[in-house]
Amino acid sequence: MNDRNGNRNGTHPKIEDVARLAGVSTATVSRALNATGRVREETRLAVERAVAELGYTPNFGGQALASKRTNTIGAIIPTMENAIFARALQALQETLSESNVTLLVATSHYSPQREEAQLRSLLARGVDGLALIGIYRSEIAYRLLDTRRVPFVILWSDPAQSTHVTIGFDNQAAASDVAERVIAAGHRQIAMISGIRDGNDRAEARVAGVAAAMQAHGLVLPNNWLIEIPYTLDDGEQAARQILTKTPRPTAIVCANDVIAAGVLRAARELDIDVPSQLSVTGFDDIELARAVSPPLSTVHVPHRRIGSTAARLLMDWIITGNRPNSVTFPTAFMARESLQRLEVAVT
Amino acid sequence: MNDRNGNRNGTHPKIEDVARLAGVSTATVSRALNATGRVREETRLAVERAVAELGYTPNFGGQALASKRTNTIGAIIPTMENAIFARALQALQETLSESNVTLLVATSHYSPQREEAQLRSLLARGVDGLALIGIYRSEIAYRLLDTRRVPFVILWSDPAQSTHVTIGFDNQAAASDVAERVIAAGHRQIAMISGIRDGNDRAEARVAGVAAAMQAHGLVLPNNWLIEIPYTLDDGEQAARQILTKTPRPTAIVCANDVIAAGVLRAARELDIDVPSQLSVTGFDDIELARAVSPPLSTVHVPHRRIGSTAARLLMDWIITGNRPNSVTFPTAFMARESLQRLEVAVT
Known part of the structure; x- marks a missing residue:
């Protein structure tokens, strides 16, 4: 990334400079930046590129100033239909509500393009702060956050992987730990069902963690x-x-989350493969589903609610004091339940 | 309920009238109505009572006018941690997003008091419309909605039970249908595990539906x-x-939702009671969990996503055209899965 205030000649770039570089009128620049939706996509992109290039800061034009709070916090999550995000969002909202701050919610469906569009829309509304999921987004998105100078926190990722304020946990270490336990139970034929890694650092880290643990054991x-x-x-x-x-068949399947693992249990049941005597299965997240399925899932407990409430507290502190908080790393815990069993037991 | 614009002498009541009746200053009235949180609870209640009594409409004082849209819709749901609300909210947000409208989210934990506080907070922010769950709320809450003249829709309830725009389904008929099927399968010893009925019309209707079906069969x-x-x-x-x-034991347990039914399956497993050969279990909602548990749950499919997207569409139409839409009743469907079995089969 360039210099944060990276305009070329040391003066604050004006809306006219953006308009000139983008080849549009200042009114169009204004419409594009305020996400009123009456701008063609290619025009909007040209304006965003010019804004990024010049380091133009619309704040100086009278938008949300530090002194002019809206008492709203925006959150952009992949989907509310995943219980992990619903839980965190619930805790975020409850904690904000104590400060009389309202939560604006948008979803991205794991698409960086949609996240960027939602980000633009929330920024145009003048949110006081933002909670985002994961570290992967376009340079334009990061640039937008930079130029608008809105406090934002990143949730779910490993704070060690980001220069931004991050509230999360070490996904790779947690996944390595799962694989170590599966290996310690005697399994050597291990498969993994992962989330889509492209654009998702958590999915990527979990696969890397499992692969590293296996490699350490020559698998x-x-x-x-x-x-x-x-x-x-x-x-x-x-x-x-x-x-x-297919043959050969693994004796254990490590899953990147509990929902996938519940699907594996269903497949095993339909194929008459007994879990855990013929197949061990592990999940990740420890949502309610993990204890509802049969057998209950061995999984990684992630403190989703604490991630959400911590995000609310750090954002409010940051907004009120102006001091950027430190990142927070939460520990995770392996929950040993019936779905993972020693291979020796399974064979006899 | 009183006359909608029910002020006593035909003139528009002023903020001074409210202040006089409540025994406070006009500044306090303003603070109370704008939910800035610096007003004692009893003072706020006195102001709300005066507002309700006089039919005072703060809109005339310069608050959100029809012509001054905020492009935000507020939703107050019991909790995001219940998959049914998360699903509906997701669809609501996605549909609003197409119109560049942002969703403000608040939760009530099934408490009318908390819903009223959240309602006040969202109204103070000037939302263009509101989505609420269920028909039970205080007269003050309904009065607030009336006086602010903000379009609102009620989700989940039976439209026949409400004079307001309602997008839902006949909870009682759906629950009766479940009980009819349980009875048709030969069960006579039937228990029900319900949600908390107080303040929750859906829970109330589901119990009434089951009881009515049983009564019709002399049970x-x-x-x-x-x-x-x-x-x-x-x-x-x-x-x-x-x-x-305890003895005697029912041969079937009808549950008011899938989450409760999943808990029943867990208890049965731990007590070594086989489902369905020794006990039939039914759920309600048809969330993902219903198909994840073993055996899969017979349950009522509720179109949660369509409830959410329909709410978004009706609200936007109403806001744009000014015409109050009609209520929408969705059909539900019984999903026959393994957890409900004929009693004859179970006995042999």
Whole structure:
């Protein structure tokens, strides 16, 4: 990234400079930046590029100033339909509510393009702060955050992987720990069903963690035993079916979240493969589902609610004091339940 | 309810009238109505009472006018941690997003007091419209909605039970249908685990529906076989344990939602009671959990996403055209899965 206030000649760039560089009128620049939606996509992109290039800061033009709070915090999450985000959002909202601050919610469906559009829309509304998920976004998105000078926190990622204020945990270490336990239980034939890694640092880190643990024990994760799918029960079931109907069959499947693992349990049941005596399965997240399925899932407990409430507290502190807070790393915990069993027991 | 514009002498009541009746200053009235939080609870209540009595409409004082849209819609739901509300909210937000409208989210934890506080807060922000859950709220809350003249829709309830724009379904008929099917499968010893009925018309209607169907067949729902609990897995498990460890034992348990039913399955497993051969269990909602548990739950499919997207569309139409839309009743569907079995089969 360039110099944060990176305009070329040391003076504050004006809206006229942006208009000239983008080849549009100042009114169009204004419309594009305020996300009123009456601007063609290519024009908007040209304006954003000019804004990024010049380091133009619309704040100076009279937009949300530090002294002019809106008492709203924006959150952009992949989807509310994943219980982990719903939980965090609930805690975020409850904690903000204590300060009489309202939560604006938008979703991205794991798409950086949609996140960028939502980001622009929330910034145009003048939110006091933002909670975002994960570290991957476009340079334009980071630039927008920079130029608007809105406090923002990143949730779910490993704080060690980001220069921004991050409230999360070490996804790679947690996934390594799961694989270590599966290996310690005697398993050598291990498959993994992962989330889509592209654009998702948490999914990426979890695969890296499992692969690293296996490698440390001289094991490999074969390509046909590593399947990437969206985080749904149906996709999990289908991926498991693909793995379990071929020979050789793994004795354990490590899943990137509990929803996928629940899908694996369904596939195993339909294929008459007993879990855990014939197949061990692990999840990640420890949502309610993990204890509702049969057998209950061995999984990684992630403190979703504390991530949400901490985000609210740090954002409010930052907004009120103006002091950027430090990142927070939460510990995770392996929850040993019936779905993971020693291979020796399984064989007898 | 009184006359909608019910001020006494035909003139528009002024803020001074409210202040006089409430025995406070006009500045206090303003603070109370704008929910800035610097007003004592009893003062705020006195102001609200005066506003309700006089039919005072703060809009005339310069608050959100129809012509001055904020492009935000507020939603107050019981909790995001229940998948049914998360799903509807997701669809609501996605549909609003197409119109470049942002969603403000607040939660009430099924408390009318908290809903009223959240309502006041959202109204003070000048939302263009509101989505609320269920028909039960205080007269003050309804009065607030009336006087502010903000379009609002009620979700989840039976439109026949409300004079307001309602997007929902006939909870009682759907629950009756479940009970009819349980009875048709030969069950006579039927228990029900319900949500908390107080303040929740959906929970109330579901119990009424089950009781009516049983009564039509000359059956009674004994008091000790009707347990009201919060909608959680742990509470469901505990309630089931209470019912299943006593003699006589029911042959079927009808649950007011899928989460409770998943708890019943857990209790049955721990008590070594086989579902469905020794006990039938039904849920309500058809969330992902219903198909993830073992055996999969017979349940009522509720179109949560369509409720959310319809709410968004009706609200936007109403806001843009000024014409109040009609209520919408969605059909529900019974999903027959393994957890409900014929009693004859179970006995052999």
